[in-house]
Amino acid sequence: xxxxEIIQSRETLISTMKKYGVVFVLVFMIIGISIAQPAFLSRVxxxxxxxxxSIFGIMALGMTFVIISRGIDISVGSIxxxxxxxxxxxxxxxxxxxxxxxxxxxxxxIVPILAALIxxxxxxxxxxxxxxxxxxxxxxxxxxxxxxxRGLALIYADGKPISTLMPSLTALxxxxxxxxxxxxxxxxxxxxxxxxxxxxxxxxxxxxxxxxNITAAEVSGVNVSKNLVMIYAYCGLLAGLAAVVFAAxxxxxxxxxxxxxxxxxxxxxxxxxxxxxxxxxxxxGAFVGALALAVLRNGLTLxxxxxxxxxxTEGAIIIVAVVVDMRKNVKKH
Amino acid sequence: MSGHKYILQMKNIIKKFPGVxxxxxxxxxxGYGEIHSLIGENGAGKSTISKCIxxxxxxxxxxxxxxxxxxxxxxxxxxxxxxxxxxxxELSPVLTRPIMENLWLGREPxxxxxxxxxxxxxxxxxxxLKEIDLEEDPRxxxxxxxxxxxxxxxxxxxxSYNSKLIIMDExxxxxxxxxxxxxxxxxxxxxxxxxxxxxxxxxxxxxxxxSDRVTIYRDGQYIDSxxxxxxxxxxxxxxxxxxxxxxxxxxxxxxxxxxxxxVNHLTHSTHFNxxxxxxxxxxxxxIAGLVGAGRTEVLETIFGIRKxxxxxxxxxxxxxAISRPRDAINYGMAFLTEDRxxxxxxxxxxxxxxxxxxxxxxxxxxxxxxxxxxxHEDCDDFVDKIQIKTPDLQQRIENLSGGNxxxxxVARWLLTGPDILFLDEPTRGIDVGSxxxxxxxxxxxxxxxxxxxxxxxxxxxxxxxxxxxMVMHEGTVTGILENSKDLTQERLMAYATxxxx
Numbered sequence: 151x152x153x154x155e156i157i158q159s160r161e162t163l164i165s166t167m168k169k170y171g172v173v174f175v176l177v178f179m180i181i182g183i184s185i186a187q188p189a190f191l192s193r194v195x196x197x198x199x200x201x202x203x204s205i206f207g208i209m210a211l212g213m214t215f216v217i218i219s220r221g222i223d224i225s226v227g228s229i230x231x232x233x234x235x236x237x238x239x240x241x242x243x244x245x246x247x248x249x250x251x252x253x254x255x256x257x258x259x260i261v262p263i264l265a266a267l268i269x270x271x272x273x274x275x276x277x278x279x280x281x282x283x284x285x286x287x288x289x290x291x292x293x294x295x296x297x298x299x300r301g302l303a304l305i306y307a308d309g310k311p312i313s314t315l316m317p318s319l320t321a322l323x324x325x326x327x328x329x330x331x332x333x334x335x336x337x338x339x340x341x342x343x344x345x346x347x348x349x350x351x352x353x354x355x356x357x358x359x360x361x362x363n364i365t366a367a368e369v370s371g372v373n374v375s376k377n378l379v380m381i382y383a384y385c386g387l388l389a390g391l392a393a394v395v396f397a398a399x400x401x402x403x404x405x406x407x408x409x410x411x412x413x414x415x416x417x418x419x420x421x422x423x424x425x426x427x428x429x430x431x432x433x434x435g436a437f438v439g440a441l442a443l444a445v446l447r448n449g450l451t452l453x454x455x456x457x458x459x460x461x462x463t464e465g466a467i468i469i470v471a472v473v474v475d476m477r478k479n480v481k482k483h
Numbered sequence: 484m485s486g487h488k489y490i491l492q493m494k495n496i497i498k499k500f501p502g503v504x505x506x507x508x509x510x511x512x513x514g515y516g517e518i519h520s521l522i523g524e525n526g527a528g529k530s531t532i533s534k535c536i537x538x539x540x541x542x543x544x545x546x547x548x549x550x551x552x553x554x555x556x557x558x559x560x561x562x563x564x565x566x567x568x569x570x571x572x573e574l575s576p577v578l579t580r581p582i583m584e585n586l587w588l589g590r591e592p593x594x595x596x597x598x599x600x601x602x603x604x605x606x607x608x609x610x611x612l613k614e615i616d617l618e619e620d621p622r623x624x625x626x627x628x629x630x631x632x633x634x635x636x637x638x639x640x641x642x643s644y645n646s647k648l649i650i651m652d653e654x655x656x657x658x659x660x661x662x663x664x665x666x667x668x669x670x671x672x673x674x675x676x677x678x679x680x681x682x683x684x685x686x687x688x689x690x691x692x693x694s695d696r697v698t699i700y701r702d703g704q705y706i707d708s709x710x711x712x713x714x715x716x717x718x719x720x721x722x723x724x725x726x727x728x729x730x731x732x733x734x735x736x737x738x739x740x741x742x743x744x745x746v747n748h749l750t751h752s753t754h755f756n757x758x759x760x761x762x763x764x765x766x767x768x769x770i771a772g773l774v775g776a777g778r779t780e781v782l783e784t785i786f787g788i789r790k791x792x793x794x795x796x797x798x799x800x801x802x803x804a805i806s807r808p809r810d811a812i813n814y815g816m817a818f819l820t821e822d823r824x825x826x827x828x829x830x831x832x833x834x835x836x837x838x839x840x841x842x843x844x845x846x847x848x849x850x851x852x853x854x855x856x857x858x859h860e861d862c863d864d865f866v867d868k869i870q871i872k873t874p875d876l877q878q879r880i881e882n883l884s885g886g887n888x889x890x891x892x893v894a895r896w897l898l899t900g901p902d903i904l905f906l907d908e909p910t911r912g913i914d915v916g917s918x919x920x921x922x923x924x925x926x927x928x929x930x931x932x933x934x935x936x937x938x939x940x941x942x943x944x945x946x947x948x949x950x951x952x953m954v955m956h957e958g959t960v961t962g963i964l965e966n967s968k969d970l971t972q973e974r975l976m977a978y979a980t981x982x983x984x
Contacts, residue, residue: 346852350853350855351847351851351853352847355839355853358832358836366827367840368808369826371808429830429832
């Protein structure tokens with residue numbers, strides 16, 4: 151190799167590292183953890199990590215649409231709580247002890263699932279509508295909806311968890327052929343659907359346009375209001391889907407469930423390189439970001455780091471990942 | 484003058500950015516008490532060199548001598564202390580705070596307790612504002628000022644720093660004729676006090692009016708420096724673009740057809756009153772007037788960006804209801820807006836997405852997915868047709884020069900296949916070469932039978948391009964004039980200022 155080639159290859163390495171900064175952080179984390187604790191790389195543990203990331207990972211997919219449009223949705227944790235308890239109340243076995251609807255016969259699985267998705271989507275749509283019609287900041291609109299949804303969940307469930315769910319629902323928390331966790335399959339389907347929506351539909355392009363310059367989008371003929379409603383509705387719908395996975399894995403839903411998950415979802419999206427200044431972001435990034443958080447949590451647990459220190463480390467990683475990532479968006483002149 | 488002739492000497496300056504050689508060994512000499520203009524096409528390196536002077540960039544190599552001393556690496560606050568101020572192309576005042584707090588930002592006068600002394604700040608501000616003849620209460624909020632006044636405040640700031648060299652990067656692009664006169668008055672006053680001004684502008688007539696000397700750059704290279712008395716417009720343009728630009732306004736007469744767009748008694752609650760006009764197929768209809776005359780607002784209201792109070796709009800003789808831009812686009816209208824950054828481009832998005840965004844529905848295939856093959860074909864087509872210079876279409880549009888960004892926006896609107904085109908200051912802030920290309924394109928579109936409505940503050944442009952000219956003054960139409968040979972700039976200005984018998 152000549153000197154020039156060495157320099158060139160070094161330059162491409164640096165630019166590649168900048169481009170995929172978070173992936174490198176992730177790879178280094180995986181290498182480090184698996185050297186210290188080889189059990190990390192076992193098939194069971196890898197699926198564990200993916201399963202653990204699936205709930206906030208699904209939320210992060212919707213959050214990616216929202217953040218690319220230069221918004222934020224802090225209501226997704228509460229949406230999970232509300233759609234979760236309603237779904238659970240419709241999915242109890244007939245033999246459940248404290249049954250929410252004592253006379254309700256067991257229904258086909260699709261009914262409670264649709265209920266969760268519809269509730270999630272509707273609350274998101276309301277947030278989107280508020281943002282579009284009243285021009286209040288997304289943070290405020292979804293802060294309001296977050297509080298309302300959590301309140302409604304507590305009222306609906308009377309503050310108590312709803313449990314003894316149908317086996318057909320809890321089976322979704324299990325494994326396909328005893329190998330692949332079904333939450334991971336659901337997560338991957340959501341990834342593919344979101345990827346296509348964002349990259350191959352006019353809706354996706356409008357999301358980028360709204361985040362890139364909302365005034366120009368309006369002038370260019372983009373139906374901004376309609377698209378904002380759709381963006382938040384999709385984000386809410388995915389929070390409803392996350393509720394399904396949550397109920398399936400846990401086997402019961404508490405009205406206070408998933409408190410704080412919205413922040414994890416935002417963190418995952420942000421780590422994955424989606425820019426809060428709008429117009430920039432990828433589904434792939436949201437996946438990598440969620441995975442990085444899950445690897446970190448799992449790895450630190452395997453290494454025997456205490457839960458409190460885990461939080462400190464997680465916070466630091468969020469900051470470092472975003473600092474690294476910002477560097478690639480710095481204007482060159 | 485202290486022994487040496489120049490306050491600023493820059494020798495053999497090279498500035499490299501990753502992948503770009505922005506300045507290739509340029510020089511620049513500014514004399515004491517001199518107004519020195521720096522001209523060149525977009526991308527010539529004017530902004531880069533000014534940023535090097537102001538300490539925003541550090542040159543990769545080269546020598547900077549200021550007031551007899553050789554300067555090493557320095558930043559903006561050090562530059563200010565040395566006596567170098569820069570008034571930026573885009574102002575960034577703190578809008579929600581008063582004038583005086585903007586003036587003394589970061590160096591507020593303090594009392595004994597170390598707290599901000601507002602009374603002293605007020606007195607000092609009054610003095611500084613008086614020095615540049617700006618009669619404003621220092622306690623007025625920045626947000627209540629016009630762009631021109633904000634610029635004056637910036638100049639006041641430079642004065643308050645006792646700057647020896649003031650760099651002005653396109654200060655007049657948003658000013659009215661009157662405001663420009665006021666600015667020039669102040670510039671001459673500063674010059675008489677022995678201060679030097681480096682003036683950057685695209686407007687050649689202004690350069691002839693105000694400067695003592697002029698330096699020309701092209702593609703990051705120094706071309707020439709001349710006394711202003713030693714150069715004329717034609718040679719200036721030739722030096723800038725490196726070729727002859729003969730066809731400044733290539734208007735060709737073309738067949739004018741039936742009335743396409745008709746506006747009757749259109750009224751807006753604040754901006755304009757009772758505006759009526761007709762535009763025919765193949766016609767270029769100019770709208771002239773001073774800033775604040777309501778020209779842009781008329782277009783915005785027709786296009787559905789603003790709400791009208793009364794009046795009607797007819798297309799092909801039929802009354803149409805337009806309540807948002809989407810409706811206007813569906814009626815075959817397109818609107819190249821005045822403020823490229825605010826209402827035009829999507830800075831971080833690709834050139835390609837910037838081209839197709841208004842037309843995205845056309846590319847949705849059978850199952851709702853986008854047909855990328857057709858998108859690529861159409862975009863490539865336009866890049867060839869109107870010569871957009873970009874390394875590739877995945878490039879962010881913010882990396883393109885102003886002229887090329889404007890061409891991308893033109894492509895966006897042409898892709899919608901419009902019959903009526905609104906062009907609001909279509910060549911503002913873009914270089915001479917791109918300007919003439921856009922003029923040619925506009926003429927060609929008119930030749931294809933499209934109706935074109937063009938707002939422009941540059942009288943030569945309106946007069947060179949239009950078939951008819953509507954002149955507005957403070958929200959009312961003062962006249963619709965045939966653009967004949969005997970129409971003079973003076974007569975147009977009389978209409979624009981409302982001074983008609």
